[in-house]
Structure formats: C-alpha cells, structure tokens
Amino acid sequence: MADADGTIVELADLLRHPEDLDKISFLKSEFTRKKAAVDGQLKIGLKEQLEVTQAGMGSISDGQRTVNQIKEEMMKIDKLCAEAQNMIRDFPNINVVSQVHRNFTQVEAMKEHIESFDSRLKDLEQLLREDDQDMENQPNLLKIHHGLTQLRDIRDEAMDQIKKASDASLENHLQDYFTRLDDVVEWFDDHVGTACMNLIPLVQADNKGMVVRLALVIEEEEKSDKKVKALQDAQREHRDLASRFKSMTTGPKHLRGYKEKFLKAIEFYAQPQFENAEAKFLEDPDKLASIMKWFFNDLYVVKMGMVDLMPKKWKIFKTYTDIYHTMIHDWLIKHVDDPNLSPPHMLSIIDWSEKYYGKMAKLGWDRADLKPHVLDEREGELVGEYRQLIVKSVDEWMDRMFVADKKSFIDRKPDSLDNNEQGYFRTKTLGDMWRMLKEQTSVAGDSGRADVAEGVFEAMFRALRSRQNLWQKMVDDESIKYKSPTADQEGMQIFQDWLVAIANDQIACIDDNEDAGQLGYLTRFQRDLEPLVTPKYMSHAAAELDLLRDGFVDLGTHCITTFVSLIFKVDFRSTIADFFTAKWYNELAMKRIATTFDDYVSDYAKVLHHSLLDILIEELADELLVHYLSSVRNKGAKFRRSDPFNDKIADDVRAAFEFFQSVNTKPELASIVSVDFALIKKKWEVVRRMAGLLEADKLGVVAVYEDFKREYWDLQMGWVESVLRCRDDYERGMLSGVKAKAGDVYVERGPETIMSKVK
16 A cells, blocks of 8 residues: 555656646656566566575475485394394303403403502603693693593593492592592693693794694594583483493593683683783773784784694684684773773774774785674764764863853852963963863864764854853853842952953954964864865854854953943942932032043953953943933932033033043053044934933924934833923923824834933
8 A cells, every 4th residue: 555655656746747748658668667677577586486495395305315214224224133133043141241251351441440540640740740840841741631531531430330330438439539630630731721821922932842732632632522522412312222332331421621721711811911902002092003913913923833733623713813803892892882981092993993904804814704893883883972972071071161160250269260461361261171172173183084073063162152151141140149239249349350351251262363473262273173174064164153253252242241230230329310310410420430430441451351441431331321311210300491400411421521532541541442432422412312302392392302213213202201201391292292203203223223222
C-alpha cells in the first residue's frame, strides 16, 4: 500500500500541469523499460539462487551417503571382530592369560617407576639449580621437561590406578609421596614463564638456542593437551567404546595449558610497556608516535627473528600481531571513552590511528587483516567528541570565571578590580577569558578540521553573547538595590567603580588602533578564526562578530547609563523633587548639580576610557534634561504669571551649559574629552519650547504646541498636559484645543528625539 501511495505521489509530481499530459507516452515507455530491466535482474537473481540451493541439496545428499557408508563399514568391522573370536579355539582362556600378563607387566613397571621416582626427582632438581645460574640460556630445559613429563605421567597413572582400587588410605599416601613433584613442576614453570616473558629480548640478543628449546617445550605440551582433550571428548561422548580400548586410558590425564600460558605471557610482557606509555602519553600527548615505537619494534623483531624459530603452524607473527592489535585497540578505546580525557589527548589519538595503519602496512599487514578496527571506526564520532571536549572546556571556563566575577561583584570587595597600563579600571578575568579562548582556538586549529573549528567557534559566540546578557542582568539587579528611597547606600561607590570597569572591558574588546599597532580582543579573535574556517562559514562568523561588537557597545553604554541613573536616583533625589516648586526660586539647585557633575567627571576621568568619558558627559546632559523636563510632575510644581519663572529657567540652563562647555577646556580633561557641546545645546532647546508653553497666552498655546509637535514628532501628550496644568491660569479649554490640534497635525516619524524619553 505504501509503494502504491509513493507511486501516486511520484506521478502527481510528474503531471502537475495540463501540458504535462503530452509526456504520458514517453513516461509509459520509460516505465516499461525500467520494469523490463528490473524483471531481468530478478530472473538472473532467481536463477543464481536456485543453482545455489540445488548445489547445497546435492552436497547434503552426498554427505548423507558418505555417513551411511561409514556406518556400514563400522558394522562390518564389528561383525568381523565377533567372528574372529569364535574362530580361535580357547580364545577366552587366551584372552584372560594375556590380560594377566599385561597387568603383571604394568605392575612391575609401576613398581620400578615408584622406586626410582625420588632419585629421578632429585636429578631434575639439580638440573633446575644449574639453570638457575644461567637463566638466559637454561641449557637443561629440554632434559628437565622430558624428565618431568615422565614423572607426571607416572604420578597420573598411579593415582588413576589407586582410585580404581577404591582405597582411600593408599590414595592419601600416594598424594603425600608425590607432593615434592608439584614443587618441582612449579619451579620448572617459573623457568618457562621467565623465558616466555623475555622472548623478544632473547631474540634481540640472538639467543636462538633458548628460543628453540622453549618452542619445543611449548609445542610438546600443546600436542599433549590435544591428546588429553581428544581423550576427554571421546570418554564423554563414547564412554562404552573408550572402555574397550586400554590405550586410550594411558598417557597424560590432565590439561596443562602451557600454550595458553605462553600466549598470556605475550600480553604480560606488553602490559608494563603499555602502562609506561600511558604515563608518558598523559604527560605529553603530542609525543604519542614516539612513545609507541616499542610496539612496532616488538612486531618487527618477531617478524624478522622469531618466525623461523617457532613451529610454522603457530603463525607466530600473526599471533603476536593479533594480541598486540587487540591490546592497542583496548588501550585506545579506554582512553577515548574516558570522560576526563582532554582535547589534546583525544586529537593525538585520532591523528595517530592513521599513522598506526601506515606502520602496520610496512610490517606487511593490510587494514582488513587487523580486526577489530583500532578505533572501532569511530573517527567521525571521536572528532565530534573532540569538538565537544573543547566546547565543554570553553563553557566550564566561562562559567567559572563568571561565577568568580559575580561573587566579587556582589560582595563589593575593594580589591576586586585591576588597573590597566593606562590606569583604567578593569575586571580581573577579562584578559584570562580571551587568553582561554585563544588557547581553545589553537586546540581546535590543531585538529586540522574546519568542522571542528566551526563548532567550537559557535560555542564561543554563544558563550560570549551569554556573558554579555548575564552582565547586563546582574548590573540591573544590583542597581535596583540603590534606587529605592530607603535603600542602604553602603557599597554604592564600589558598585559605580564596577560599572566603570565593566564598561571599560567592553571597550577593550572592540578598541582597535591599527596606527598604534593596538587591536581589540575581538579583532584579534577574528584574525585567529579566519584561517581555520571555510569561506562559507566566514560569512556567518562575520555576522556573529558584528552582533558581538554591537553587544559590547550596548553593554558598555548600558553601564554608563546605569551609572548616571544612580547619580540622579541617589545624589539628586531631593534636589530634583524641588524643581518648579516655590522652593526652587530661592535655591541654586542647578549649580549644585553641575558641581556634583564636575566632581564625578574629575574623579573618574583617569579610570574611565576616554571614549566612555564623552558618553558619560552626554548621558549626564540627556538625563539632566529629561529629569528637568519631567519635573513639571513634581508635587507642588506651579508657574504663576507673577513669578519670574522664565528668568529662573534661563539661570538653570546657563548653569548647566557652563559645566558642559567647560569640560573641553579644563587642562586635565582637554586631551581626553571631546564633548559636542553644540549637540547638547541643540537638545536643550526643548527647554525654550517648554517655556513657550508656559508663557504663551491662552489662545496662543495651541500654536506653540503645533510648532513644538512639528519639530519633535515624539512629543508626548501626557507631558504637554502636565506642563499646561502647572500654569496658574490653566483651563480645560486650553487642553481641549491642544488635543484637537494634535488630531489635525500630521508629522512624519523620524529618529527618536530627547522627547521620547519624557513621558
């Protein structure tokens, strides 16, 4: 049903328009051709499958016939055996006599073996003592092995016979008698183990005799274990048949596992070298290639010096290669799965995997011969993990630094800020943050992969934007604590210092002075980024960098704006409240404000970046203007025709202008301040227009408002109403006329003016 639906959808896509109906004949022939091709492939596949099935059935039939033939031959042999017994006269008596003779011979041989057992064991102990003095050669190894094999067989045969006799006391006696043999066997096993553990050094020392002797011992034991295994299988599966063949019960009775111990010794020899390599790798991941030289040297020694000394059936070079390959696979996977693995270590492993296969190719091994893949074919996944490790490191660093900044910021510690070479306040972690980003950029670049670098830069962009947002939120949250009329003002100066430091940090990120060879952190970051990414990503990165640059500007400006707002909320709370009230006429409030401004500018001129100092003064001018205009809402604000309010407003404006005009001419500020006083003066023209609303006669208010509105499109009606209500001759008709004119006047919207801030 799903296929049919898919076909209908495909036809619908092909026949969307009426003119597509002309294609039907072409489409029909095309689909017919494709169907014929598919049918042909299906027929060929069906034929091949049928041939394979028939061949398999034929093989099964042949196998069945062979099994039946073997069964018939076995039945003939059994029949001939039975008939042969009947053909010989007195066969039962002969058989009994034969068994008695055989048993007597075995008892006599066992008696001789038991009597000579102790002396033979002493001889072997002497040979072992001699080899203890020459462990590198062990000249008696084969003789000891041959003697121990015989004694082991004697012990096994004796214990087997005594078990059949069901005499526990004799069995315990024999076990005590053979106890020394176990000690000698353990002694011999230590010699063999030592030789196995030093096999590669023996080959390197050209000690071929020792290697061959060891190989002969292991090979002989391997044959013995195969016989024991075959006997055990036969006894388990054909118990009745095995009991009829006495030869099957002679010889070794237990698996000794020398071949398995030999293979295990290969691992034991390599394990300490892996542990030593691990310590060096964790210390310096860049040297992984040189650290692992021993690995390939060992395999080279096996290939060139050991192959001819070992039985061919062992395929000793492949055996060593398989064991070593499995160990290096497990060693690498253990590290790449370690959640604490650092990015440099991960990158070193990823890069080394290809070098590994190159080295193995020189030793004669194809990639397909080495199973499993040394990194489980997880390179793509590991590259992603490598990228994620860097991202995780970036996030953790950024989080730790911001936690430290937040604690210092909230605690208001006096020594929590630094001064740079120009004397500007700076936070202590900004330089560390950009150094960390540069280091992680270098780590990402070391991968040689643009996708890794691009993923890391995305995380860095995200972290930097988040840091900007967190700083702004924290500044807002902390500033609220001081804006309440009943708030404790302790620590406010340090808070203002922090605002200056944070603002300076933002300028440091974007302050480029190429003539002086000085670049901001963001530009240096961009130059580090560009060679590591693709051109396509660079267009995206440019947009991200622009957003960050704007964010730094916005955060710096926001800090200065918050700084200024605190001055008005804390320093001028009572002063602003008296504007346009009866008390206002007799006070020099604007001069006091100007003096306070002068103190702040003088105090912070040397610790605030010069570009921000201009912004600070402009913000002071704007905020003062907004508060001045908004003071018409003060409790008790009233303009009487008989009062000289026009003169008082003019005095306030002159006092403010004196300060803003003087900052450019002060000797200590002249070189660092370039305030546009003309712009400030132009903004303050709205005071004259407010005065016009106050002094105009009742009939002229509408015209004054119309001119005001045409010049300032964002003039708020609520503020105009507050101004008019402050007049002592206010009448509702005045406000009605203004509102009516507001409905008639059309003004084109433009950039926001100062009046957008006056509500």
